[in-house]
Amino acid sequence: MKILVFKDNIYDENAYLVKDLDVTIIDPGFNFKIIDQYLKENNLSLNKILLTHGHIDHIGELDLFVKEYPDVKIYISEKDYPLLYDRKSNASLIMDERKSLKHIDNNVNIVHDRENIGGFIFYSTPGHTKGSGIYLYKEYLFTGDTLFKGTVGRTDLEGGRESDLMHSLKMIKESFSKKTIILPGHYAKTTLSDEIKNNAYLKGDKK
DSSP states (O other): EEEEEEEESSTTTTTEEESSSSEEOOOOOOTTHHHHHHHHHOOOOEEEESOOOOOOOOHTTHHHHHHHTTTEEEETHHHHGGGTTTTTTTTTTTTTTTOOOOOOOGEEEOTTTOEEEEEEEEEEEEEETOOEEEEEEEEEEEEEBOOOSSOOOOOSSSOOOOHHHHHHHHHHHHSSOOTTTEESSSOOOHHHHHHHHOOOHHTTTOO
């Protein structure tokens, strides 16, 4: 198994490529060009795209992936599905991002809490958005903007709610091995053990 991170974009967002039995992208963001180059150089096809939530910095070039890989399957939670097309809700207007997604709906699938998608298990973690979620794959947890190294995702955008986020963080703290490797949507990787020790939101210092 190989996990690569791509962040060649103005939003400093982490897009992950997991090459195992097939090829999976988590939160491609605006990384189409560099990911497509890697796939072609290594003679790889793209099987699925998993979305932790629907903000524009995580979904911005989905249409380019669909155009180049027309059979790719895209997964997003039901509550964040509308964000794919709503520029206000997906923070496009806040980020002054004028791009709109088109011609992707036939590729989009709704993922549900605890659903297993080819080994990736989706856990609903509302708080950053109503439909935010994380994906567990083996010892790796792709946390999107729910949990970062040393901090957590913001809750002041549309659909965000701090009390929901705190409940989601409690679930993460109690549900996964302390050895779990955290691969967040922004910033550096970490471990659940380190976050429980050092992250105020998991230590209980934040009320």
